[in-house]
Amino acid sequence: MELGNFFKLLWKHKNLLIIIPLVAIIVSYFLVKNLADKYVSTAQIATGIVDQSRHLLDADPTGATKEQSIAHEFSNLIEIMKLKTLINQVSYKLILHDLTDSVPFKPHSKLFLTMNPRARAHAVELFTNKFKNMQPLSYYNKDEEGLNELLRSMKYDERSLRKDLLIVRSEDSDFISVSYESNNPQLSAFIVNILCTQFIDYYTHTVRQNETDAVNYLAKLLEQKRDSLNKKTAALQNYKIKNGILNLEEQSKSLFDQIIVFNDRKQQAEKDVASYNGAIQKINNRFKPGERQYIEATISKYNQDVINSQDQLHILTDRYVRSGFNPKLKPAIDSLSNKLSAQINQTSDKYITNPLTAKDDLVKQKLTLEVTRDLAKYSIQSINNAVKELNAKFQRLVPFDANVKTFNFDIDIASKEYLDVLNKYNQTNLQSTFSIRLRLAEYATPDAAEPSKKMLLIILSGIIAFAFCVIILFGLFFMDDTIKEPADLVKRTNLPLLGHLNTVLGSLDLKKLWDVEHRDKMRLFKELIRSIRFEVDQELRGEKVLGITSLSNHEGKTVLAISLAYSYSMINKKVLLIDGNFDNPTISNTVSPKVYLEDYFKNNPDNYQSFSNTTNVMGNHGGDVTLLELSDENFIRSRFNELKTKYDIIIIETPPLSSLNKSKEWLLFANKVISVYESNKGIAKWQKDDVDYLRNLNSKFAGWVLNKTDPKKDRF
Known part of the structure; x- marks a missing residue:
């Protein structure tokens, strides 16, 4: 119902809806019929961001490409191209062309025509200097403010150039498209080419400078890390030389192995002593008290050669133990043991035994067991002394080990820092070699005039006028709270x-x-x-x-x-x-x-x-x-x-x-x-x-x- 009332309102004002759009169309026709043709020139800049053929050395090994990161890079490049500094460079080039060329891009403005040859020469000199140094004109300098007015009068200033300048990424490609629309095809191509070349030069110089600064900084940092690593390595070497440390880990392992061997020998000797004592006791039990006195009496007259041989065997056994059971001493010990056995056999033959008792072999065995037991007992004492010496040596290695580990830890950290900086330096150095990828793939050229939009503008004016009238009537209808029915x-x-x-x-x-x-x-x-x-x-x-x-x-x-x-x-x-x-x-x-x-x-x-x-x-x-x-x-x-x-x-x-x-x-x-x-x-x-x-x-x-x-x- 409400919609029907609105249509009735439109029908009531149908004359208004016809007359106003018709007037707008007529006015638009007279306004646009004398419009000049528009010429658009376009250039393409290849960035190399998504072109894999230009990433052969610095390509990502994972093959991952982040679309968001790529979009950010393109957005950054486009915003750099829109910098006022680069637009000013184009302005300087345009005004220098019109000041020095007989065929300017635009008709001279009133302010331009008032300039005498001297003023023009001064303007050329100042604009050239500003262009080389990429400096803006100052609004607080009277002379430069006059040059700003000259740019504005010729529509070469930054704001005027931005109106018809279009910089976009060509869909999802590797190219940035730069286009400009003007009444002169030569002017459009000139502006686009100058902007592109200035942008590439500016970006190349900026990136090169940043990469050079980064490489120099990493080189100095790498040298500092190398010196720090060398100093800590030299300190460890001096400490080892000063304390006589060749290989602390091997030394401690060797001492520990020797201690284990000596402990095993000690246990074996203790077992032997216990077994020999038991055997001697059994032999003694087999003799009667009188016979035992007889034997002991005979033993007191033990041959002096046997005693000397036993002493020599004790000394040699002690050397054998102290040498860590050196195999070279084993033949001498075996030879002396055989000699002692022969002497004991000779001595036993001379023993006076009880005719009533046939126990010569027992006496011989007893003497042999006593000699062997004494050797085992003596070896236990020698082993204990050797173990004490080894433990003392092992304890002396503990503080050395702690200090050496501290030195090694510092060296590991310094080495890791050095390697990290080295990798970063190599990576940055490689990237700096291939980072500049921008190139002007296609220069802008003067093109034919764009299709005329005059008819479109005329039609749009009528449509907009009609829509405006409908909106106004709708607003009146919406705000109208009167009662009609x-x-x-x-x-x-x-x-x-x-x-x-x-x-x-x-x-x-x-x-x-x-x-x-x-x-x-x-x-x-x-x-x-x-x-x-x-x-x-x-x-x-x-x-x-x-x-x-x-x-x-x-x-x-x-x-x-x-x-x-x-x-x-x-x-x-x-x-x-x-x-x-x-x-x-x-x-x-x-x-x-x-x-x-x-x-x-x-x-x-x-x-x-x-x-x-x-x-x-x-x-x-x-x-x-x-x-x-x-x-x-x-x-x-x-x-x-x-x-x-x-x-x-x-x-x-x-x-x-x-x-x-x-x-x-x-x-x-x-x-x-x-x-x-x-x-x-x-x-x-x-x-x-x-x-x-x-x-x-x-x-x-x-x-x-x-x-x-x-x-x-x-x-x-």
Whole structure:
């Protein structure tokens, strides 16, 4: 419904929607018909960022390519190209060309024409110097400010050049596209080529300088790390030389192995001593006490050679143990042991034994076991001494080991730092060799004129003008809160509707309206009055007093009251029309009644003239007075009861509800109330209380009558 109303609004203003776009099209035609042709020149810069053929030495071994990183690189290059410094370089080149060439790119400006040869030479010198040094013109230097004005007058300044300059990445390729649009094909190509070459030179110089600084810094850092590593290595070597350390780990391992060997030999010797003592004890037990004394007596005379051999064997065994069981001493020990065994055998042959006892072999075994046991006991003592010496040596190696480990830890850290810096240096040095990838792959050349956009601009002007008008009308429609149709009034107030009346221009002649068929508007008005009359009858249901009010003045109460009274008279009803509007007694001024409210409700008049056979009008003299000021409520109610006996229907035109109690006093005596509302008006905030009052009347309020509606919207 709302959309339909909007289309009706557009149709209502169709002439506006046609005329304004048409005017815009005509104006655009005259504005663009003399526009010069546009020439666009484009150059391509190869960056090498995504070109894998240019990454053979510094390619990523993982093969990973991060799209976001690539996008950042391209964005950085484009922003560098847009730097004011580079745009200024193009400006300098353009003005130098026009100052020195006989065929300038643009017609000379007024300021340019005022320059004498000396001023031009000075400008050429200054612009050339600024171009070589890549310096901007100062706005605070009077001389350079004049040159800035010269650039602006020729439209060669930075802001003017940026307007038609386009720098973008060509889709997902490796190229940056630079294009410029102007009225001169030579100018477009010149600007693009100068900008590209200056950008490549600037970027190359900047990157080279940064990489050189990085390589030099890493070279110095690498030298520092190398010196630190050499110093720590020399300190470790000096410490080893000073303390006689060849290989601390091997030395400690050798000592530990020797200690283990000696402990094993000691355990074996202790086992041998225990076993020999047991064997000797068993032999001693086999001899009787007398025989044992005999043998001991003989042993006391032990051969001196055997004793000497035993001493030599003890000395040699001690040397063998102290040498760490050197195999070279083993043959000498074995030889001396054999010699001692032979001497013992010779000695046993000379022993004097008891003839009654044949135990020569036992004596021989005992002597041999005693010698072997003594050797084992002595070797245990030698082994213990050797173990003590080895433990002492091992303990002396502990602080050396701690210090050497500290030196090694420092050397490891220094070595790692050195290798990290070395790798970084090699990588940076390699990248610096292949980092400059920018090259001008395609130079800009003067091209043909671009297809004309004049017709497109003309059409766009018409479309934009039409859209602008539609938007304005939509804004007005959206902001419009006026009530135009009966359904809008019901929706806004939540109160019932009795009917509506169309707009009738000119004076309303009720006699002609009911006697003769007029034009369609008058016929429609009569039919709508009849409809309202029917609805009022349905609401009254035998009651007789009808009050007609409105929210404000001049909404059509008088027209409705008179028309409704006349309509009732046409169906042979006795009608009394009361003008209760003291502030604006339109009915009284129009009809000139014979009876007035001030007289009737104070006196009791019996002689009043009728307006017609069946219709009477009771007027008022006007003034600042209210109904209850004429008489009290009971007396007025009795008068109304009297009027009800004489008339079939009593219609009261009351003041608007904006007059507060003046209207509400009349409504006290009405059986039903209807309110007239003029269309194309909105309900103000201060009128909401009056709407609430009508809503609080409940069933007493019969409904709205919407006045002055558009007859084209009514359908029968």
